[in-house]
Amino acid sequence: MKTKASIFILALLAAGAAQAQLYKWVGPDGKVTYSDAPPPKTAAKVEQKNIGASGAPSTAGLPYELAQAVNNHPVMLYTGDKCDPCNAGRAFLKQRGIPFSEKTVTTNEDIARFKQATGESSLPVLTIGRNKQAGFEESAWGSALTAAGYPKTSQLPKGWQQPAAEAAAPKAKVQQAEYSGKPATNNGPSAAAVPSLPPATGNAPPGFRF
Template sequence: MTIGITMGIRSAATFFLLMLATSAQAQLYKSTGPDGKVTYSDTPPVSGNVVQKKIGGGAGDDTDGLPYELALAVKNHPVTLYSSDKCIPCDDGRKMLKERGIPFSEKTVKTNEDIAALRKIASDSQLPVLTVGRDKQSGFSSATWGSALSTAGYPESSRLPANYSNAAPVAAAQGARPAAKTTAPAATANSGDVPPATGNAPPGFRF
């Protein structure tokens, strides 16, 4: 009788260990249903769930893999950097964001279409422009940017995973229709209230 009980216990233990090993190798899925309820499972979501993705995906997969505090800040107050070529303040701002471990998207301002897109975001004419949620900062200031990030809930020091990297910069007007050609583009670019370019800055902006 004792032998039978012992073998039964061993069989149960072996089965339990096998189940643990199988679970460790299984994919973990996150799904969001129509009612907004988030569910985690080791099997793909059933039909009807609106979102399906693997947890712990690669760098840049939304907020997957980010610490909770950082993921929450990214979700509620996304950060975008508007920059331009040969702009030292832009380089300084980008460096600060990376050193503090801030996930951000970068949009470059080079063409008249980019300038028009940026004008819809910030009325100030100084680059770089940083948006933290609805907060907008024109020109680089380590103290001001740092305060805006802290207010938005971003950690004071980097908590990014070692393999994280931000997406490549894109044009500020990416996706906009190409501007119609004119017979006098130079005059058009400098007409109205847009002053000519100063140094390396786009027309109407300064560093």
């Protein structure tokens, strides 16, 4: 059975940005080629560079097959605070050696962006390219990752670091600062700009219920 945490949806915003990949390789004739399309199998000295949005995992230094999976079927994980299924899903991805982007859902803007991007009302949600998994179920996540070309065991190079998690709506504070004419602070937007989340149920954070 999939485990998940429900979330109240308050508003709708636009979805986030995607990432891209740049390839460099040397052909049989010695010619160096740059392209955003994957190189042919006969290519030598293949290099890849991540030119995507912040928070996206870099493919630099990854084995070719793993880098291809990341490029063709990028993995995104939506999580929340005090969410045991989210923690279990994150641990599973790290244990299997899956490079992924993590978006946290804690504010009204995050909730709205999450709804717009996934159409779901519960956490966690995992997207593997166009494949979506709502709720955590290890066997279902594992099968979806394998179908997308990800290895069954970790192939991450030594020293590889997972990118830090980012808010699902990271620009909310910047937009509020521009509107008010004042610098953004860590205290968050004013109550007028962002309505309060619904009260928590049990030990859940505001806006969530289990």
